[in-house]
Amino acid sequence: MLPRYFYNFSTFMSMFPHNYLIYGADVSIVGATALIIFVLTYFKKWKWLWDNWITTVDHKRIGIMYILAAFAMFFRGGTDGLLMRTQLALPNLHFLSAQHYDEIFTTHGTIMILFMAMPMLIGLINVAVPLQIGARDVAFPYLNAISFWTFFFGAMLFNISFVFGGSPDAGWTSYAPLSELQFDPGPGENYYLLGLQLAGIGTIATGVNFLVTILKMRAPGMTLMKMPQFTWATLITSIIIIFAFPVLTVALALLTIDRLAGAHFFTIAAGGMPMMWVNLFWIWGHPEVYIVILPAFGILSDVISTFSGKKIFGYTAMVVSLAAIAALSFTVWVHHFFTMGAGAAVNSFFGVSTMLIAIPTGVKIFNWLFTMYRGRIRFTTPMLWALAFIPTFVVGGMTGVMLAVAPADYQYHNSYFLVSHFHYVLIGGTVFGAFAGIYYWWPKMFGHKLNERLGRWHVGTFVLFFNMTFFPMYIVGLMGMTRRMYTYPSGLGWTALNLIETIGAFGQGASMMIMAVNIVRSIKFGERDVTGDIWDGRTLEWSTTSPAAEYNFSVLPQVTSVDEWWEEKKRGVVRPDHATFKPIHMPNNSGWPFLIGLSFFIAGFGLVFNWWLSAIVGALGIITFLFLRSFDYNTDHYIPVDEVKRVEAAAGR
Amino acid sequence: MDTSHHDGYEHTAVSTHREGFPWKDIIGLVLSLALTFTSLHIVLTHALPIGALITAIVVLAVFQLFVQLFLFMHLTEKTGTRSNIGAMAFGLFVAFTIVAGSIWIMAFNSSSS
Ligand code: HEM
Ligand SMILES: [Cu+2]
Numbered sequence: 001m002l003p004r005y006f007y008n009f010s011t012f013m014s015m016f017p018h019n020y021l022i023y024g025a026d027v028s029i030v031g032a033t034a035l036i037i038f039v040l041t042y043f044k045k046w047k048w049l050w051d052n053w054i055t056t057v058d059h060k061r062i063g064i065m066y067i068l069a070a071f072a073m074f075f076r077g078g079t080d081g082l083l084m085r086t087q088l089a090l091p092n093l094h095f096l097s098a099q100h101y102d103e104i105f106t107t108h109g110t111i112m113i114l115f116m117a118m119p120m121l122i123g124l125i126n127v128a129v130p131l132q133i134g135a136r137d138v139a140f141p142y143l144n145a146i147s148f149w150t151f152f153f154g155a156m157l158f159n160i161s162f163v164f165g166g167s168p169d170a171g172w173t174s175y176a177p178l179s180e181l182q183f184d185p186g187p188g189e190n191y192y193l194l195g196l197q198l199a200g201i202g203t204i205a206t207g208v209n210f211l212v213t214i215l216k217m218r219a220p221g222m223t224l225m226k227m228p229q230f231t232w233a234t235l236i237t238s239i240i241i242i243f244a245f246p247v248l249t250v251a252l253a254l255l256t257i258d259r260l261a262g263a264h265f266f267t268i269a270a271g272g273m274p275m276m277w278v279n280l281f282w283i284w285g286h287p288e289v290y291i292v293i294l295p296a297f298g299i300l301s302d303v304i305s306t307f308s309g310k311k312i313f314g315y316t317a318m319v320v321s322l323a324a325i326a327a328l329s330f331t332v333w334v335h336h337f338f339t340m341g342a343g344a345a346v347n348s349f350f351g352v353s354t355m356l357i358a359i360p361t362g363v364k365i366f367n368w369l370f371t372m373y374r375g376r377i378r379f380t381t382p383m384l385w386a387l388a389f390i391p392t393f394v395v396g397g398m399t400g401v402m403l404a405v406a407p408a409d410y411q412y413h414n415s416y417f418l419v420s421h422f423h424y425v426l427i428g429g430t431v432f433g434a435f436a437g438i439y440y441w442w443p444k445m446f447g448h449k450l451n452e453r454l455g456r457w458h459v460g461t462f463v464l465f466f467n468m469t470f471f472p473m474y475i476v477g478l479m480g481m482t483r484r485m486y487t488y489p490s491g492l493g494w495t496a497l498n499l500i501e502t503i504g505a506f507g508q509g510a511s512m513m514i515m516a517v518n519i520v521r522s523i524k525f526g527e528r529d530v531t532g533d534i535w536d537g538r539t540l541e542w543s544t545t546s547p548a549a550e551y552n553f554s555v556l557p558q559v560t561s562v563d564e565w566w567e568e569k570k571r572g573v574v575r576p577d578h579a580t581f582k583p584i585h586m587p588n589n590s591g592w593p594f595l596i597g598l599s600f601f602i603a604g605f606g607l608v609f610n611w612w613l614s615a616i617v618g619a620l621g622i623i624t625f626l627f628l629r630s631f632d633y634n635t636d637h638y639i640p641v642d643e644v645k646r647v648e649a650a651a652g653r
Numbered sequence: 654m655d656t657s658h659h660d661g662y663e664h665t666a667v668s669t670h671r672e673g674f675p676w677k678d679i680i681g682l683v684l685s686l687a688l689t690f691t692s693l694h695i696v697l698t699h700a701l702p703i704g705a706l707i708t709a710i711v712v713l714a715v716f717q718l719f720v721q722l723f724l725f726m727h728l729t730e731k732t733g734t735r736s737n738i739g740a741m742a743f744g745l746f747v748a749f750t751i752v753a754g755s756i757w758i759m760a761f762n763s764s765s766s
Contacts, residue, residue, distance in 0.1 A: 215736065247751070276755075279755055340761075342757075342758045343761050346758055
């Protein structure tokens with residue numbers, strides 16, 4: 001029995017119809033926007049913002065903007081999560097209505113995967129990969145800015161849905177026929193389709209960009225098998241992006257045509273095939289989960305090797321297993337819809353192929369353990385995240401293999417057991433890995449470390465509350481609680497577990513506040529990185545200054561081994577002679593990517609409401625700006641030797 | 654495509670400059686638009702019986718594929734042949750898996766409940 005005040009709490013909450021929450025959110029959005037505009041105007045920062053950030057094509061700044069946006073989205077998605085957990089804290093609550101609950105789990109899932117996990121990792125990739133391979137920028141810096149701004153405006157388009165016209169409510173999987181016009185009228189689903197479409201353009205461009213960057217722009221001497229592990233992970237991820245994302249593009253386009261032009265690709269009527277949406281969605285969807293885990297694997301490899309003071313164990317095996325995971329990730333998608341009933345042969349095939357992925361994944365886990373074995377381990381915050389990653393991810397992976405047993409999945413499917421599985425891999429894997437990367441490369445991005453003490457508190461509390469939230473979900477799932485239910489009756493034995501989960505969820509929120517405090521405090525008090533190599537690192541990003549100069553390296557490094565920087569330090573570091581400097585060729589900043597993104601946004605917004613005027617204006621904007629760009633002959637410049645000398649001297653080199 | 658040091662400067666970005674008027678690209682653009690609108694047209698007007706219609710679309714799609722590969726992606730250019738072969742092989746693997754897999758999956762007669 002629960003104490004009485006809980007019931008009072010529930011009647012108290014029921015006095016808030018969900019509209020008040022929306023009004024509250026609206027007010028805070030308007031307030032925050034007004035505050036930002038005020039601060040920028042008051043401190044005369046508009047020009048600074050435009051010159052240094054909005055028009056930048058520098059991969060390091062683009063990376064930082066990705067990460068900032070990802071944190072904002074983490075906050076939005078996290079708030080969604082807390083609202084859901086509040087609603088489910090106790091049986092029969094009326095904090096959220098069924099409709100509002102549907103909207104919130106839809107935006108939560110979509111935002112967390114596409115607008116939090118991916119940009120957080122793409123941000124780290126942008127920051128670190130060109131530095132790791134000793135390059136001065138990515139292959140296509142201008143395209144990189146287009147990637148960022150299409151992602152950014154795609155995310156904004158998705159996020160304004162609840163302010164104008166209503167959020168999508170058919171889940172992040174947006175299954176047809178539920179997501180078709182007939183069953184889901186209104187702009188909500190259109191926001192989902194167009195927001196994702198727009199962000200997807202940026203993602204595909206990022207995939208192409210980093211594939212070419214890594215293949216073509218490595219420092220002299222860096223053969224493929226001398227690349228750092230994070231670079232390898234990025235290369236493989238880029239390949240998965242290039243092959244998987246077009247499927248999403250097509251699926252979204254077909255559903256958009258259904259909804260806006262009255263076609264019948266996925267309807268039940270007129271020969272449409274709703275199951276085809278499910279099929280296409282997961283052809284993209286499963287590779288997608290590997291797109292968000294492989295970079296985290298790469299971070300882990302680099303972090304573990306650095307803080308164990310050892311070369312990564314089994315370098316070749318690590319590379320081969322990445323490639324194997326990439327190939328296999330295209331052969332398993334049916335495991336998301338065994339219950340569609342495609343038949344025993346189909347289900348067995350895809351069940352077995354799914355289980356195969358556990359093999360290369362296991363190889364990676366063992367190699368991390370062997371890297372630590374007999375290493376001189378330094379328990380820094382990035383290393384703690386890596387250490388937390390391993391057992392958590394193993395639990396997530398093992399429950400994944402349980403789900404891959406097709407007959408058993410008829411029981412687990414769409415239960416809280418599944419919900420727990422993917423939170424163990426996505427938080428325990430992707431988020432822990434991303435946080436390891438954030439703490440690890442923070443000094444490289446900003447020139448100072450985050451506080452280690454607060455960092456340890458962040459890891460400790462987050463891991464504790466994470467398990468408190470999600471472990472009970474395995475149990476309550478086996479007890480029969482299904483995903484996406486907005487409330488449940490009492491007397492099923494679910495109440496205590498749900499309450500624990502809710503407390504854990506708020507604990508995770510509080511834990512993130514520790515990180516926020518850490519970030520703010522460290523601006524002033526964080527240990528400065530004067531050497532550029534504050535962790536005693538092994539790979540090339542630690543050979544340059546923190547933060548790195550615009551041109552990254554005064555002279556391109558000459559590579560002879562894996563962990564090049566570590567070997568150089570053993571031989572005794574020789575800083576490049578100023579006499580050898582040459583003028584450095586760099587791309588110019590450009591405002592077009594921002595304006596193109598904005599035009600896409602206007603076009604997308606128009607399509608959401610079938611408001612053709614806005615759609616046409618936006619489309620014309622896109623074409624005009626592309627056209628103008630192609631006559632832009634002033635696209636690059638040389639940094640004179642004197643300036644390189646001045647910058648290097650100022651950094652004491 | 655160079656990070657090399659000729660002409661005394663160090664280049665950064667992959668160079669995208671090619672000589673001459675981009676005839677290939679323009680022909681490619683026109684062809685791909687024509688192929689797209691032809692398939693749209695025959696579907697919207699039901700120009701053919703259903704079986705023939707589907708065959709026609711598949712044929713047009715294969716043409717489209719060749720336009721993309723030869724006119725835009727410069728498959729025939731000499732540089733990077735090895736990585737081209739690798740990319741083609743992986744592309745074929747993924748395409749085969751998706752198409753054959755989807756046909757296999759979607760051909761079910763709801764044999765289970
Ligand atoms: C050995 C590794 C893994 C195996 C065997 C595995 C297996 C599965 C299976 C069989 C399902 C479908 C269960 C059902 O719907 O009933 C599933 C769902 C899911 N998995 Fe995994 N998984 C693995 C790793 C991962 C990783 C690394 C991620 C992401 C980082 C991930 C994310 C997800 C997500 C998001 C879903 C649920 C999607 C939804 O229905 O909304 N999984 N997994
Ligand atoms: Cu999957």
